[in-house]
Amino acid sequence: MADDETAPEQGELAITRTGDKLRLAREAAGLSLADVAARTRITQRHLEAIEKSDFSELPGRTYVTGFARAYARAIDLPEAEVGASIRRELEEDQYGARPAYEAYEPTDPARLPTARLTWTLVIVALLLVSAYGVWRFLSVEPDEALIAAQNQAAEESEAPATTAAPVAAPAKAGTPIAANAPVVLTGVSEVWIGFDDAQGKTENWRTLDPGETYEVPAAYIEQFTLRTSIPQALKVTVGGRDVGPIGPADTLVKGISLKPADLVARGGGSAGTSAPASTAAPKTGR
Structure with a gap:
């Protein structure tokens, strides 16, 4: 019991x-x-x-x-x-x-969050950061980057006295140039060119590939001046005649008048060269 x-x-x-x-x-x-x-x-x-x-x-x-x-x-x-x-x-x-x-x-x-969830969030965050970096890189205009790099290199290499370039001899008598003669720029090699306004600000620019030509508009001739950082890579012709180099090699040149008479005067003896010789110039050394 x-x-x-x-x-x-x-x-x-x-x-x-x-x-x-x-x-x-x-x-x-x-x-x-x-x-x-x-x-x-x-x-x-x-x-x-x-x-x-x-x-x-x-x-x-x-x-x-x-x-x-x-x-x-x-x-x-x-x-x-x-x-x-x-x-x-x-x-x-x-x-x-x-x-x-x-x-x-x-x-x-x-x-509580699991270890797998934590690592997933970390990986997603890293992917977002990487995607943002790629977007920032691709959003920069290639031409703007090229211009900035060339301008910086040109400004650093610019001689203290840019005006010390050889003074062009006046055009030969008997070879007058028309005031409205076409001004044509041709790339001997890849070259960047810019057009400055009266205050020296570059308003218009472009890059010429080797052999590419660009006829300067009449409005540009009156309103702008030319600048480039690789003068030897640019061929300038006025009315079909090569005016010769517009400045020392690998030196920033700016304030170059685009008026036909000024270009011919700057080129000096080059203005009297024959057409066959001037057309062969872009092919030498390139």
Whole structure:
């Protein structure tokens, strides 16, 4: 008779711990520890420690409470009640006497970002930065970059006294040039040319490829002057006649008048050269 009376008491004691209640509820729901681990993203080792009320196996007091609440939610038990029961058991076991190393109160462990998600966000951020860099590089106009580089190199190599270039002899008598004679610029090699206004500001520019010709518009002749950083790469003809070099090689020249008479006067003796000789000039040395 005594045995019959003690059996229920032992059964009641067996389920007085919160871990036992969680285990029994899990088994009643037909779930395994692996099922609960998949739902909560908590390792089976920690879930098993909670069921055994072996809290020393868990990393810290706040983790015990958080894991137990997540466990309860996974098997449809009131998580607030389970959390309160766990805290009481921790106090009874004097678990709080252990040094607490956790630096913050974690939220639901199931909601913490995984390592895979973190690395994915890092990779996406790097891709966005790389794409922005490529966009910035491609958004720069190639011609503008070329102009900036050539202008900078030309300004650095410009002689202190640009006006020291050889003074052109006047045009020979008997070879007058018409005021409206066409002025044609031809690229001997790739060369950048610019047209400056009265204040010296380059308003119009272009690059001539080898052999490419450009007839200067009449409006440009009256309003602008010529500049280039590679004089030897540019052939200037007025009315079909080569006026010769317009400045020292590899030196920035600017303020070159585009008026036919001024170009012929600048070229001096070159204005009297025959047409066959002038047409052969672009081919020499290139």
